[in-house]
Amino acid sequence: MWRRRLGALLLRSPPSSSSPAASSCQRSRHHLLPTEEPLALNRLARLFTSQAGSDGDGGHSQKPFIAFVLGGPGSGKGTQCTKIASDFGFVHLSAGDLLRHEIASGSEKGELILDIIKQGRIVPSEITVELIRKAMEMSNANKVLIDGFPRCEENRVAFERIVGTEPDIVIFFDCPEDEMVKRLLGRNQGRVDDNIETIKKRLKVFESLNIPVVDYYSSRGKVHKINATGTADEIFEAVRRIFSSLRF
Ligand SMILES: Nc1ncnc2c1ncn2[C@@H]1O[C@H](COP(=O)(O)OP(=O)(O)OP(=O)(O)O)[C@@H](O)[C@H]1O
């Protein structure tokens, strides 16, 4: 299985030399690659992840179909992912939920994550990608929705480096800011970032760091942009048309 092989390779890689606190989407690009040794491992990892085929021990190394689901805070990513997962048999991995789960675990890393989320900033990519990679491996899924990721260029590059593959498609929920703010203020799920001060910061981060990632994937012909106004069911009709036309 590609996941087992990749997991074994990555478990053997040495820890990153950069401290998580020093790592952020604001860092310069040359700080993204921790050491040269993981790079060599990444090349090996790609051999197991970039294409389907026999992995030499009788197993099947087909990589999962990956859809990144993007959109501003409150655009309805989580709501729509639940529907896609139920109707199209995808496993739904929310980057935000994985980070909140880490906070709830009481780990030291969780304290750092909580601090960053309260400020509406982006968690260091190494942390988020590692949580996603582990969740993908544990799910053993062949169709995965990755909700709320990548949030910035550094997230995108780190995913390609650590997981060794690109998304097959990117779904982008396009929603006006005033509607997103209204939805977030009415969400009522006790999230530490659903207050107007943090929401304003999240919207700024979305515009400055996440939209460039959407543009990057648009230029590669991977983006399906969906008008995210209207009821959740109306929006899902547009989503359904896209997923019904895919071969996975
Ligand atoms: N089409 C819609 N119309 C009105 N409310 C909606 C719609 N879709 C979702 N909501 C509600 O808006 C709130 C935010 O939705 P959701 O959590 O799905 O957004 P999100 O994009 O995942 O946000 P975040 O990035 O903060 O996780 C929720 O309370 C949800 O029930």
Ligand SMILES: Nc1ccn([C@H]2C[C@H](O)[C@@H](COP(=O)(O)O)O2)c(=O)n1
């Ligand atoms: N790739 C990601 C995804 C999420 N976060 C942090 C910052 C977000 O404001 C917060 C909540 O995420 P959401 O549930 O809104 O998707 O989690 C991040 O740093 N990097």
Ligand SMILES: [Mg+2]
């Ligand atoms: Mg969400």
